[in-house]
Amino acid sequence: MKRLSVCMIVKNEEELLSRCLDSVMRLADEIIIVDTGSTDRTKEIAGEYAAKLFDYTWCNDFAAARNESIRHASGKWILVLDADEYLAENEYDKWNEFLNNAQSMDYLAYTMSVINFTGDKKTQEEISTMPVTRLFPNFKGIYFERPIHEQLTRGQHGELYHKQIALNIYHTGYQTQRVTEKNKHERNMSIFNEMKKHDSMSDYDWYTIGNEYRNAGEVEEAIRCYEQAFKEKYSKLAWYPFCLVGLISLYSQESRWQRVEELTNNQLSEFSDYADYHTIKGIQYETMGWVDQAIACFIDAINVAEQRASNDQEIWLVEPAYSFEKPVLQLVELYFQLNDNQQAIYWLSKLLHKNNKNPQVLLKLVEWLCQNESPDSVIILLNKIYDVTDKSNCNLLFIVSLVLGQAELVKYYVKYIDSLDHLSLLDQIRFAVILDYKEEGLALSSSDQQLDVDDQLQLWVQTAVGAIRWNDYSGIIQIKDEFKTDEISKLTELIVSMITKEHLPDEQDLKSHSSSLFLVAKQLFLIKDFEKFDEFINFMRSSELVNQLANYFYKLNLTEMAMNYYSILLSEQQLDFTSLINLGRYHVNHHYYDEAVEFFSEAVKLEPTTKSLYYSLIRHAKNEQKAEYINKFIADFPDFVGITFVDDFLHQEKELILY
Known part of the structure; x- marks a missing residue:
């Protein structure tokens, strides 16, 4: 008897079908594909893998289509997959061990984790399970029932x-692009609506339709x-914790924190061993x-996950990211908020040791x-974290350094790079500016690439840094003429004015474009061209720009520089919200x-x-001020007073006033 039959239903899956079939070829003894009306190359691709192909007229019922696929299976085991799913090659041994040794019983089916990549870009996924x-x-008489989010039954x-x-x-x-292409939400909702007409919705169906609304951004319906x-x-059912955590997430998104606490304390606490x-x-x-309480909880989460891992238990309940x-x-x-930089860097290093391919973590640490x-x-x-003999490691470290x-x-990591030909135009300009290669940099100041607005701005910023460093604005003029956006045009005028000294900038222009000007100032600082940095700040100065720089220096632990800027802003009464918070935290620390x-x-x-500031305000205020802030908090945030730990805190602080 054949060991494994992989059964699928498909329609217009030419984009991803090959990946799926490639991933099962070494495990499956047969592949059965039921096609519900493809008009692309899906059937042709299936034929290339010697799949058994059957046509089926779609009737708005997933269970019926699934049952048609398993009807043709002849293997001892059946694995059901969709075309946008796949198996990992490094897990084949586990699959083989199970398929070879597990005993088939007519009352038992097997549940596994589907790991979902749900981000907008393939390189920037969000992950859930x-x-x-x-x-x-x-x-064994096992088949599917229910027309959507079909379930197995005997x-x-x-x-x-x-x-x-x-x-x-x-x-x-x-992933967002795939949902758009396949209109899954509209298709699924039409099936659910038909089920609701016949009053055939189970609790599990309500959970799955909630997922549909959540994926579509319809929070209240979800x-x-x-x-x-x-x-x-249903705390013992597999879907229950996913529904619970999903509900907590949605209530958090809506700032309905009393309901969040109620669900967390009364239901989620049953899973406190996760x-x-x-x-x-x-x-x-x-x-x-x-x-302090948040820090204690996060450390508990890490310790619990490590303990479960050491006991060879499933590490997370719902979200892999929650475990580490x-x-x-x-x-x-x-x-970082507590100015405990040693602990912050320690945990960043831990995170990088666990996954040294994460560029955002590496950037934060190296910066x-x-x-x-x-x-x-x-x-x-x-070099303790990365093996420099690995070309991919060197490329990553080189790009982050750029x-x-x-x-x-x-200069150190370029020695390990075979060639710079693979660099994007943006990185080529960075390389020329950093190493002060004026001639090469100016020759790179134009592009035939199709870039989105953010990438256009990044290219302009690097070219502007070169223009300031070399007192030559020809490159940014070329970019202005090429991209023709209002933002880049106005920014170019400002840089040209600085280089030529022909006229002073308009104050409103400086305020309106302060975020982009900050990016230029930041790069001048990072490449250590401090003379040009000072010149740039003096020419482009606005309170918005100075606040951003002060907060940036504060984040990097350059406290003296940050405080110099904060002092200027304080004397002019121009501290912005983030600056005020940073100064408040600094003085608390x-x-x-x-x-x-x-x-x-x-x-x-x-x-x-900003409700989160009231804890520090109330806790550290003198008694005559405490009552004022407590009353203001109660008046402005009545929905939060009922949260247990908030209510306990307010009672304690009121007692302090009395004594």
């Missing part, structure tokens, strides 16, 4: 049990459906400004290190509580809805 039952024994032969196993299916079907699914308590619970709890504390990446990233931000350590020390640290304008690192309260109070005046 979902349990699905897709593997089951053939010839019908009248008794209950079908589901057992979780450590196998994975990978899925990209809900919440309504999830709550409908929650009428009964990292997800502690990470979600930490996010709630952080949102309300309870930094999310709590670590939150810890990094919180420790900070380059402003606080010598280039040699940074290189020594990076982006951060670090000439010493660029150094135990100057009266000054901290003044800065936080001014920040609240600028952004009255």
